[in-house]
Amino acid sequence: MKSDILTIKKFHEGLTNKVFSAREALAEFYKIIDAKDGEIGAYLSTDRDASQTQAEEIDRMVNRGEKLSALAGIPLAIKDNIMVKGQPCTASSKLLEKYKAIYDATVIKKLRSEGSIFIGKTNMDEFAMGSSTETSAFKITKNPRDLTKVPGGSSGGSAAAVAGGMAVAALGSDTGGSIREPADFCGIVGLKPTYGAVSRYGLIPMSSSLDQIGPLTNTVEDAAIVFRAIAGEDPRDSTSASVIYGEELTNPKVEHMREMTIGLPKEYFISGIDKGVQANIAAVIADFKGLRVRFKEISLPHTKYALSTYYIIMAAEASSNLARLEGIRYARVPEAENAVDLMDRYVKNRSHGFGAEVKRRIILGTFVLSSGHYDAYYAKAQKVRALIRRDFDEAFKDVDVILTPVSPTPPFKIGEKMNNPLTMYLSDIFTMTANLAGLPALAMPPNFQLIGKPFHEADILGLGQYFERIRR
Amino acid sequence: MLITKKLIDHLARLSRIELTADESKRFIKDLNGIFKHFKELDTLDVKGVNPMIGGAGLKNIFRTDAVSLSGKAETVDEEGYIIDAFPETHDGYLKVPKIL
Numbered sequence: 001m002k003s004d005i006l007t008i009k010k011f012h013e014g015l016t017n018k019v020f021s022a023r024e025a026l027a028e029f030y031k032i033i034d035a036k037d038g039e040i041g042a043y044l045s046t047d048r049d050a051s052q053t054q055a056e057e058i059d060r061m062v063n064r065g066e067k068l069s070a071l072a073g074i075p076l077a078i079k080d081n082i083m084v085k086g087q088p089c090t091a092s093s094k095l096l097e098k099y100k101a102i103y104d105a106t107v108i109k110k111l112r113s114e115g116s117i118f119i120g121k122t123n124m125d126e127f128a129m130g131s132s133t134e135t136s137a138f139k140i141t142k143n144p145r146d147l148t149k150v151p152g153g154s155s156g157g158s159a160a161a162v163a164g165g166m167a168v169a170a171l172g173s174d175t176g177g178s179i180r181e182p183a184d185f186c187g188i189v190g191l192k193p194t195y196g197a198v199s200r201y202g203l204i205p206m207s208s209s210l211d212q213i214g215p216l217t218n219t220v221e222d223a224a225i226v227f228r229a230i231a232g233e234d235p236r237d238s239t240s241a242s243v244i245y246g247e248e249l250t251n252p253k254v255e256h257m258r259e260m261t262i263g264l265p266k267e268y269f270i271s272g273i274d275k276g277v278q279a280n281i282a283a284v285i286a287d288f289k290g291l292r293v294r295f296k297e298i299s300l301p302h303t304k305y306a307l308s309t310y311y312i313i314m315a316a317e318a319s320s321n322l323a324r325l326e327g328i329r330y331a332r333v334p335e336a337e338n339a340v341d342l343m344d345r346y347v348k349n350r351s352h353g354f355g356a357e358v359k360r361r362i363i364l365g366t367f368v369l370s371s372g373h374y375d376a377y378y379a380k381a382q383k384v385r386a387l388i389r390r391d392f393d394e395a396f397k398d399v400d401v402i403l404t405p406v407s408p409t410p411p412f413k414i415g416e417k418m419n420n421p422l423t424m425y426l427s428d429i430f431t432m433t434a435n436l437a438g439l440p441a442l443a444m445p446p447n448f449q450l451i452g453k454p455f456h457e458a459d460i461l462g463l464g465q466y467f468e469r470i471r472r
Numbered sequence: 473m474l475i476t477k478k479l480i481d482h483l484a485r486l487s488r489i490e491l492t493a494d495e496s497k498r499f500i501k502d503l504n505g506i507f508k509h510f511k512e513l514d515t516l517d518v519k520g521v522n523p524m525i526g527g528a529g530l531k532n533i534f535r536t537d538a539v540s541l542s543g544k545a546e547t548v549d550e551e552g553y554i555i556d557a558f559p560e561t562h563d564g565y566l567k568v569p570k571i572l
Binding site for chain 1: 475479480483484486487488489490491495498499502503505506509510512513516518521522523524525526527528530533553554557558559568569571
């Protein structure tokens, strides 16, 4: 049964043809989790009772002969910064260790109405701050393909759950590459949607102008199915856009793909990229050329300023978003029990509740927003961000999609980059520009990323599905 | 050196975080490294560029100012659930630590 249940499409066929029941499939996934997750560490919590109830309901629908949605009965892993009512939601922080979600995020509500099953919450970097899942306050997640390596991050638990066969698909969040880099490191597919395509309601925010929720899956087709289900305007997220997606996501037209021009930005093909990654990208380009897809060299001249711009904007927004965690409303750490006054209570909760990387970013953000430094850093970064976006707008006059590597390196060893934040930040050098410019981007094996025009997810998902078919 | 011991103490105070001696030493080093990298922005002239604020080109609009249940609750029962989720409660009231 195992190989029948690892893609949404196959799972759906098996379920509707009564090859297996939703309960049997769920039991199989928990069996795999019990056997493997002690070593991999993808999940922080599982909710077996609620999952069982959901699976029973799906089986009753099957028995009554009701039409099932493509996502009915599909076991999904959810990153632990997305609210699933009744399940813990810790963002891998000690400060939220005991917090349970009291409502469903909009994406969960949408998937619940499709009949998806939320089997558990996955490990991540604390408040999504990291590229290796090593800043989690609770545990290290290992890469299922090589247990000495990191799974990437911050959505490392979600990537490891899918790559380890412990969920059919997963949700993650991506602020600077947090879906795409772990997908790449674990050899699966990850989609960061256009800013505003998916509601952020119910996502614990890191950087509100950069964060997007998106799928991690075994195939591009699955990513398209999940994306289609979670996208859409939401009155509870005023930055969500009123764009309606349809069939074009999951049923791309081959003729349309062949008319596309792919841009290769010279700033992304630099020295210092791992040789294996380079070879993979060259092979991908050759394969696309074999399909008669055209290529064009382009320039995105402000790329070199992206890292600084990203870190200033992200830290500024994160420091203000995390101000709400004062230890009164959400959770309290034991060290703050004997606080002498309110200020002491705030300080004790935050000092003992946050890990080192979170503190570092809060302090960085506080600095760039502080009077006297605001114009030189934050205000300037917002202007450079406009220039980075303008680079893409210009490039998209000539090309439909842009192809780049996902990460400059393959997965690194656990512990290798923890003592040097700047080297760790460089892991996201090719992914963060899509967040700054608000563009959709797809990471897929082997090691490549497709960046699309705003709300043109169909272009990157279509090319991705086309590529996937010929490679198979 | 942009980030000094005095500045890091000030920033920690503004952030409502107390740093240990070790953390303070490490952050001075880390942040100076990071700010050295940020220097590259100085070489870029951004005169006349309109800043990109937020992740999309949306304009602000206001919703009707109407009384409704909490955005998170859809039924009165769920309001109770929200209260229960608070770290400490008493008879449906939210209990906070003594602050004065």
